Amino acid sequence: MSVLAGKRKRQELASSLSATLSNEERVVYNIIRGRKEMGIWQGDIKRETNIPDSLMKKSIKMLLAKTLIKEVVNIQNKSKKVLMAAEFEPSKEITGGEWYTEGKLDTQLIEALSDVCMKLILRQKVSTREGILDWIRKVGTEIFPGGVSAGQVEQILKVLVLENKVQEVNSTGFGDFASVPAGEVCYRLAKKTAVGVKVGAMASFPCGVCPRINACTPDGVISPTNCQYFEKWLDF
Known part of the structure; x- marks a missing residue:
């Protein structure tokens, strides 16, 4: 399977899964997906929505369980993970480039x-x-x-x-x-x-x-x- 075909398949799967989301989950997912390969901090999602903290955390947990989003280590701040839609690959600004594995210099x-x-x-x-x-x-x-x-x-x-x-x-x-x-x-x-x-x-x-x-x-x-x-x- 080509890279393009694989990406298209992930997008189709994400589209079908997103139809089952609650209103809060959809709001959180759309914000995360909108940041593409740069991702977003959980704290920034909270500042952009009026969703209560407990409900937002529950929504993120459900989105992770449905593999619609993923957590990515940010080389600039390893203690805080970035949330990113599963269909995107993190940018070099996030990962540190080809010489880094899970945020660590290889x-x-x-x-x-x-x-x-x-x-x-x-x-x-x-x-x-x-x-x-x-x-x-x-x-x-x-x-x-x-x-x-x-x-x-x-x-x-x-x-x-x-x-x-x-x-x-x-x-x-x-x-x-x-x-x-x-x-x-x-x-x-x-x-x-x-x-x-x-x-x-x-x-x-x-x-x-x-x-x-x-x-x-x-x-x-x-x-x-x-x-x-x-x-x-x-x-x-």
């Missing part, structure tokens, strides 16, 4: 993606953002079960460049750059980083030379989950 994701970028660049000598993203989609789902976006990979690479661990260069199309079309932006380890790296352990990256790589899938007989070589490389 430091493990940041560290894991940084490590993978460094290891792939070392193994391949040079790599592109698309090349790193392609590897993650093929065999990196065990590390990133929720996947990562092109924007996240790009942000990590920019940080590594700022930290002088990686250099952003344009491919010449020759030598170490033979796998990248001439003129395309790619990344290689900074000289001081390469000198301090234990090449033997990190360069023994198994997936790049595995003859069964095309048959390797997350849930298949051949999988990163049961590959001892892959696990050793990740544990380095």
Whole structure:
């Protein structure tokens, strides 16, 4: 099912459920739904209506039970949850963006993606953002079960460049750059980083030379989950 079809189905379900709401529940629901992806504090709903506090809380509880609305953690004030219609996804102002999970900065994701970028660049000598993203989609789902976006990979690479661990260069199309079309932006380890790296352990990256790589899938007989070589490389 496409994202658009899924959203349409949720809207149809919300429409049918809203027909069963009491007057108070409908008023509260319409206010929440009207705020779309920004949501609204419970206190703000109270200020916008003349509904008694106990009845308003009961209405919110019923709307949550009917899954017409949801509670979302606001990164700007984690102690107070925002109420939002179920059909909307919270804005980046609410969630903090792709690096946040349930209102918390996902430091493990940041560290894991940084490590993978460094290891792939070392193994391949040079790599592109698309090349790193392609590897993650093929065999990196065990590390990133929720996947990562092109924007996240790009942000990590920019940080590594700022930290002088990686250099952003344009491919010449020759030598170490033979796998990248001439003129395309790619990344290689900074000289001081390469000198301090234990090449033997990190360069023994198994997936790049595995003859069964095309048959390797997350849930298949051949999988990163049961590959001892892959696990050793990740544990380095």
